[in-house]
Amino acid sequence: MKTRATLIGFTAILMWALLALFTAASGTMPPFQLSAICFLIGSLPGIVVLLARPERLRLLRQPAKVWITGILGLFGYHFLYFTALRNAPAVEASLIAYLWPLLIVTGSALLPGERLKWNHILGTLLGLGGTALIVGRNGVSFDSAYLVGYGAAFLCAFTWAGYSLATRRFEAVSTDVVTGFCIATSILSLLCHLALETTVWPQSGSEWLAVAGLGLLPVGAAFYAWDFGVKNGDIQILGAASYSAPLLSTLVLILSGFAELSLSIGIACLLVTGGAMLAAKDMIFRKAASSPA
Numbered sequence: 319m320k321t322r323a324t325l326i327g328f329t330a331i332l333m334w335a336l337l338a339l340f341t342a343a344s345g346t347m348p349p350f351q352l353s354a355i356c357f358l359i360g361s362l363p364g365i366v367v368l369l370a371r372p373e374r375l376r377l378l379r380q381p382a383k384v385w386i387t388g389i390l391g392l393f394g395y396h397f398l399y400f401t402a403l404r405n406a407p408a409v410e411a412s413l414i415a416y417l418w419p420l421l422i423v424t425g426s427a428l429l430p431g432e433r434l435k436w437n438h439i440l441g442t443l444l445g446l447g448g449t450a451l452i453v454g455r456n457g458v459s460f461d462s463a464y465l466v467g468y469g470a471a472f473l474c475a476f477t478w479a480g481y482s483l484a485t486r487r488f489e490a491v492s493t494d495v496v497t498g499f500c501i502a503t504s505i506l507s508l509l510c511h512l513a514l515e516t517t518v519w520p521q522s523g524s525e526w527l528a529v530a531g532l533g534l535l536p537v538g539a540a541f542y543a544w545d546f547g548v549k550n551g552d553i554q555i556l557g558a559a560s561y562s563a564p565l566l567s568t569l570v571l572i573l574s575g576f577a578e579l580s581l582s583i584g585i586a587c588l589l590v591t592g593g594a595m596l597a598a599k600d601m602i603f604r605k606a607a608s609s610p611a
Contacts, residue, residue, distance in 0.1 A: 329543045354505075355533065378498055422479045453564060
Protein backbone atom coordinates (compact mmCIF):
# COMPACT_ATOMS: atom_id res chain seq x y z
CA MET A 319 0.00 0.00 0.00
CA LYS A 320 2.77 2.44 0.94
CA THR A 321 4.68 1.81 -2.29
CA ARG A 322 1.52 2.22 -4.40
CA ALA A 323 0.63 5.46 -2.61
CA THR A 324 4.17 6.77 -3.14
CA LEU A 325 3.91 6.03 -6.87
CA ILE A 326 0.53 7.77 -7.00
CA GLY A 327 2.12 10.77 -5.29
CA PHE A 328 4.90 10.71 -7.88
CA THR A 329 2.31 11.11 -10.67
CA ALA A 330 1.67 14.58 -9.21
CA ILE A 331 5.33 15.43 -9.85
CA LEU A 332 5.00 14.14 -13.43
CA MET A 333 1.93 16.34 -13.94
CA TRP A 334 3.71 19.39 -12.45
CA ALA A 335 6.38 18.83 -15.11
CA LEU A 336 3.76 19.94 -17.66
CA LEU A 337 3.11 23.22 -15.83
CA ALA A 338 5.66 25.33 -17.73
CA LEU A 339 4.65 23.97 -21.15
CA PHE A 340 0.92 24.51 -20.65
CA THR A 341 1.51 27.93 -19.08
CA ALA A 342 3.69 29.00 -22.02
CA ALA A 343 1.01 27.79 -24.46
CA SER A 344 -1.88 29.43 -22.58
CA GLY A 345 -1.20 32.95 -23.86
CA THR A 346 -0.94 36.15 -21.83
CA MET A 347 -3.68 35.62 -19.26
CA PRO A 348 -2.75 37.27 -15.90
CA PRO A 349 -1.66 34.77 -13.21
CA PHE A 350 -4.56 35.21 -10.78
CA GLN A 351 -7.12 34.98 -13.58
CA LEU A 352 -5.39 31.85 -14.84
CA SER A 353 -5.31 30.44 -11.30
CA ALA A 354 -9.05 31.14 -10.79
CA ILE A 355 -10.01 29.34 -14.00
CA CYS A 356 -7.61 26.42 -13.58
CA PHE A 357 -8.60 25.68 -9.98
CA LEU A 358 -12.27 25.80 -11.00
CA ILE A 359 -11.53 23.24 -13.72
CA GLY A 360 -9.46 21.26 -11.22
CA SER A 361 -12.44 21.00 -8.87
CA LEU A 362 -14.73 19.52 -11.56
CA PRO A 363 -13.56 15.86 -11.28
CA GLY A 364 -14.17 15.98 -7.53
CA ILE A 365 -17.57 17.59 -8.04
CA VAL A 366 -18.51 14.84 -10.52
CA VAL A 367 -17.51 12.16 -8.00
CA LEU A 368 -19.54 13.84 -5.26
CA LEU A 369 -22.59 14.16 -7.53
CA ALA A 370 -22.29 10.51 -8.56
CA ARG A 371 -21.80 9.36 -4.97
CA PRO A 372 -23.62 11.91 -2.78
CA GLU A 373 -22.97 9.79 0.32
CA ARG A 374 -19.35 11.02 0.11
CA LEU A 375 -20.50 14.57 0.85
CA ARG A 376 -20.31 13.69 4.54
CA LEU A 377 -16.53 13.33 4.10
CA LEU A 378 -16.38 17.10 3.59
CA ARG A 379 -17.41 17.66 7.20
CA GLN A 380 -13.98 18.27 8.63
CA PRO A 381 -12.60 20.40 11.49
CA ALA A 382 -11.82 24.02 10.69
CA LYS A 383 -8.06 23.35 10.97
CA VAL A 384 -8.26 20.96 8.00
CA TRP A 385 -9.96 23.56 5.80
CA ILE A 386 -7.66 26.36 6.93
CA THR A 387 -4.57 24.23 6.25
CA GLY A 388 -5.77 23.16 2.80
CA ILE A 389 -6.87 26.60 1.63
CA LEU A 390 -3.75 28.30 2.98
CA GLY A 391 -1.65 25.60 1.33
CA LEU A 392 -3.10 25.85 -2.16
CA PHE A 393 -4.05 29.52 -2.32
CA GLY A 394 -1.23 30.75 -0.06
CA TYR A 395 1.44 29.02 -2.13
CA HIS A 396 0.19 30.46 -5.42
CA PHE A 397 -0.40 33.93 -3.98
CA LEU A 398 3.14 34.05 -2.58
CA TYR A 399 4.66 32.56 -5.73
CA PHE A 400 2.98 35.15 -7.96
CA THR A 401 4.03 37.89 -5.51
CA ALA A 402 7.63 36.65 -5.65
CA LEU A 403 7.65 36.70 -9.46
CA ARG A 404 6.21 40.22 -9.48
CA ASN A 405 8.87 41.55 -7.10
CA ALA A 406 12.05 39.62 -8.00
CA PRO A 407 13.69 38.08 -11.09
CA ALA A 408 12.08 34.76 -12.01
CA VAL A 409 15.33 32.77 -11.78
CA GLU A 410 16.19 33.74 -8.21
CA ALA A 411 12.57 33.63 -7.04
CA SER A 412 12.06 30.13 -8.49
CA LEU A 413 15.30 28.85 -6.99
CA ILE A 414 14.32 30.06 -3.50
CA ALA A 415 10.77 28.73 -3.86
CA TYR A 416 12.16 25.32 -4.75
CA LEU A 417 13.54 24.90 -1.27
CA TRP A 418 10.22 23.23 -0.35
CA PRO A 419 11.30 19.63 -1.16
CA LEU A 420 14.32 20.03 1.14
CA LEU A 421 12.04 21.45 3.85
CA ILE A 422 9.64 18.51 3.46
CA VAL A 423 12.41 15.93 3.78
CA THR A 424 14.04 17.54 6.81
CA GLY A 425 10.70 18.43 8.42
CA SER A 426 9.45 14.87 8.03
CA ALA A 427 11.67 13.90 10.98
CA LEU A 428 9.07 15.61 13.18
CA LEU A 429 6.25 13.37 11.95
CA PRO A 430 5.12 10.34 13.99
CA GLY A 431 6.70 7.10 12.81
CA GLU A 432 9.18 8.79 10.46
CA ARG A 433 12.97 8.61 10.70
CA LEU A 434 15.30 10.83 8.72
CA LYS A 435 18.25 8.93 7.22
CA TRP A 436 21.48 10.09 5.59
CA ASN A 437 20.34 8.96 2.14
CA HIS A 438 17.20 11.16 2.37
CA ILE A 439 19.27 14.25 3.16
CA LEU A 440 22.03 13.58 0.61
CA GLY A 441 19.55 12.62 -2.09
CA THR A 442 17.59 15.81 -1.52
CA LEU A 443 20.75 17.96 -1.60
CA LEU A 444 21.75 16.36 -4.92
CA GLY A 445 18.30 17.20 -6.25
CA LEU A 446 18.66 20.77 -5.01
CA GLY A 447 22.00 21.03 -6.82
CA GLY A 448 20.43 19.75 -10.03
CA THR A 449 17.56 22.22 -9.69
CA ALA A 450 20.04 25.07 -9.18
CA LEU A 451 21.71 24.12 -12.47
CA ILE A 452 18.36 24.08 -14.27
CA VAL A 453 16.86 27.25 -12.83
CA GLY A 454 20.09 29.24 -12.81
CA ARG A 455 21.63 27.99 -16.05
CA ASN A 456 21.76 31.55 -17.42
CA GLY A 457 23.24 32.97 -14.23
CA VAL A 458 22.03 33.89 -10.76
CA SER A 459 22.46 37.29 -9.14
CA PHE A 460 20.79 38.19 -5.84
CA ASP A 461 20.12 41.91 -5.33
CA SER A 462 18.92 43.58 -2.12
CA ALA A 463 16.49 45.64 -4.22
CA TYR A 464 14.35 42.51 -4.57
CA LEU A 465 14.10 41.61 -0.89
CA VAL A 466 10.29 41.67 -0.96
CA GLY A 467 10.27 39.14 -3.78
CA TYR A 468 12.89 36.95 -2.13
CA GLY A 469 10.93 37.04 1.13
CA ALA A 470 7.74 36.01 -0.65
CA ALA A 471 9.62 33.14 -2.32
CA PHE A 472 10.93 31.91 1.06
CA LEU A 473 7.41 32.06 2.51
CA CYS A 474 6.20 30.23 -0.59
CA ALA A 475 8.62 27.35 0.08
CA PHE A 476 7.67 27.14 3.76
CA THR A 477 3.94 27.31 2.89
CA TRP A 478 3.98 24.32 0.55
CA ALA A 479 6.29 22.30 2.81
CA GLY A 480 4.09 23.11 5.81
CA TYR A 481 0.94 22.17 3.92
CA SER A 482 2.43 18.85 2.79
CA LEU A 483 3.67 17.94 6.28
CA ALA A 484 0.37 18.97 7.87
CA THR A 485 -1.53 16.92 5.28
CA ARG A 486 0.37 13.85 6.49
CA ARG A 487 -0.96 14.52 10.00
CA PHE A 488 -4.49 14.51 8.55
CA GLU A 489 -4.07 11.04 7.05
CA ALA A 490 -7.57 10.01 8.19
CA VAL A 491 -9.11 12.86 6.17
CA SER A 492 -10.46 11.82 2.76
CA THR A 493 -8.84 13.22 -0.39
CA ASP A 494 -12.37 14.36 -1.36
CA VAL A 495 -11.74 17.56 0.63
CA VAL A 496 -9.22 18.66 -2.03
CA THR A 497 -12.27 19.48 -4.15
CA GLY A 498 -13.27 22.09 -1.57
CA PHE A 499 -9.71 23.42 -1.40
CA CYS A 500 -9.72 23.92 -5.18
CA ILE A 501 -13.08 25.72 -5.16
CA ALA A 502 -11.97 28.05 -2.34
CA THR A 503 -8.65 28.75 -4.09
CA SER A 504 -10.50 29.54 -7.32
CA ILE A 505 -12.77 32.05 -5.52
CA LEU A 506 -9.87 33.73 -3.69
CA SER A 507 -7.84 33.91 -6.93
CA LEU A 508 -10.81 35.51 -8.69
CA LEU A 509 -11.03 38.17 -5.97
CA CYS A 510 -7.29 38.89 -6.33
CA HIS A 511 -7.70 39.08 -10.10
CA LEU A 512 -10.56 41.57 -9.86
CA ALA A 513 -8.57 43.71 -7.43
CA LEU A 514 -5.13 43.56 -9.04
CA GLU A 515 -5.33 42.59 -12.72
CA THR A 516 -6.87 43.40 -16.08
CA THR A 517 -8.85 40.56 -17.64
CA VAL A 518 -7.27 38.95 -20.71
CA TRP A 519 -8.96 36.01 -22.46
CA PRO A 520 -7.24 33.32 -24.60
CA GLN A 521 -7.12 34.26 -28.26
CA SER A 522 -7.25 30.82 -29.87
CA GLY A 523 -8.51 27.28 -29.42
CA SER A 524 -5.00 26.03 -28.67
CA GLU A 525 -4.68 28.53 -25.82
CA TRP A 526 -8.00 27.37 -24.38
CA LEU A 527 -6.81 23.74 -24.65
CA ALA A 528 -3.64 24.68 -22.74
CA VAL A 529 -5.74 26.31 -20.01
CA ALA A 530 -7.94 23.20 -19.83
CA GLY A 531 -4.81 21.03 -19.65
CA LEU A 532 -3.50 23.11 -16.77
CA GLY A 533 -6.75 22.78 -14.86
CA LEU A 534 -7.13 19.05 -15.44
CA LEU A 535 -3.54 17.99 -14.70
CA PRO A 536 -0.89 20.19 -12.93
CA VAL A 537 -3.46 22.46 -11.27
CA GLY A 538 -6.07 19.75 -10.84
CA ALA A 539 -5.47 16.01 -10.63
CA ALA A 540 -1.92 16.61 -9.33
CA PHE A 541 -3.23 17.98 -6.03
CA TYR A 542 -5.48 14.95 -5.48
CA ALA A 543 -2.56 12.61 -6.23
CA TRP A 544 -0.20 14.57 -3.97
CA ASP A 545 -2.71 14.55 -1.12
CA PHE A 546 -3.10 10.78 -1.35
CA GLY A 547 0.63 10.24 -1.73
CA VAL A 548 1.81 12.28 1.26
CA LYS A 549 -0.93 10.81 3.47
CA ASN A 550 -0.32 7.17 2.62
CA GLY A 551 3.10 6.95 0.94
CA ASP A 552 6.73 7.70 1.77
CA ILE A 553 6.80 11.48 2.21
CA GLN A 554 10.62 11.58 2.34
CA ILE A 555 10.97 9.89 -1.04
CA LEU A 556 8.28 12.15 -2.50
CA GLY A 557 10.08 15.21 -1.13
CA ALA A 558 13.40 14.20 -2.69
CA ALA A 559 11.75 13.11 -5.96
CA SER A 560 10.04 16.51 -6.22
CA TYR A 561 13.30 17.97 -7.49
CA SER A 562 12.70 16.04 -10.71
CA ALA A 563 9.76 18.37 -11.54
CA PRO A 564 11.84 21.33 -12.84
CA LEU A 565 14.16 18.93 -14.66
CA LEU A 566 11.29 17.05 -16.31
CA SER A 567 9.63 20.38 -17.07
CA THR A 568 12.78 21.59 -18.85
CA LEU A 569 13.04 18.34 -20.83
CA VAL A 570 9.40 18.70 -21.91
CA LEU A 571 10.13 22.27 -23.07
CA ILE A 572 13.17 21.02 -25.01
CA LEU A 573 11.12 18.29 -26.73
CA SER A 574 8.44 20.88 -27.52
CA GLY A 575 10.94 23.33 -29.01
CA PHE A 576 10.66 25.95 -26.25
CA ALA A 577 14.23 25.36 -24.92
CA GLU A 578 17.58 23.88 -25.97
CA LEU A 579 19.61 21.00 -24.54
CA SER A 580 22.87 21.94 -22.80
CA LEU A 581 25.67 20.43 -20.72
CA SER A 582 24.22 21.88 -17.50
CA ILE A 583 20.91 20.14 -18.19
CA GLY A 584 22.72 16.85 -18.73
CA ILE A 585 24.57 17.21 -15.42
CA ALA A 586 21.30 18.19 -13.72
CA CYS A 587 19.73 14.96 -15.06
CA LEU A 588 22.44 12.92 -13.35
CA LEU A 589 22.17 14.84 -10.07
CA VAL A 590 18.39 14.74 -9.84
CA THR A 591 18.06 11.11 -10.96
CA GLY A 592 20.89 9.98 -8.71
CA GLY A 593 19.49 11.94 -5.78
CA ALA A 594 15.99 10.51 -6.21
CA MET A 595 17.32 6.94 -6.43
CA LEU A 596 19.51 7.48 -3.37
CA ALA A 597 16.58 8.83 -1.36
CA ALA A 598 14.41 5.90 -2.48
CA LYS A 599 17.06 3.20 -2.05
CA ASP A 600 15.30 1.57 0.92
CA MET A 601 12.04 1.25 -1.01
CA ILE A 602 13.82 0.02 -4.16
CA PHE A 603 15.85 -2.68 -2.40
CA ARG A 604 12.91 -3.64 -0.16
CA LYS A 605 10.77 -4.19 -3.25
CA ALA A 606 13.54 -6.12 -4.99
CA ALA A 607 14.04 -8.34 -1.95
CA SER A 608 10.34 -9.12 -1.74
CA SER A 609 10.10 -10.09 -5.42
CA PRO A 610 10.01 -13.85 -6.13
CA ALA A 611 13.26 -15.34 -7.39
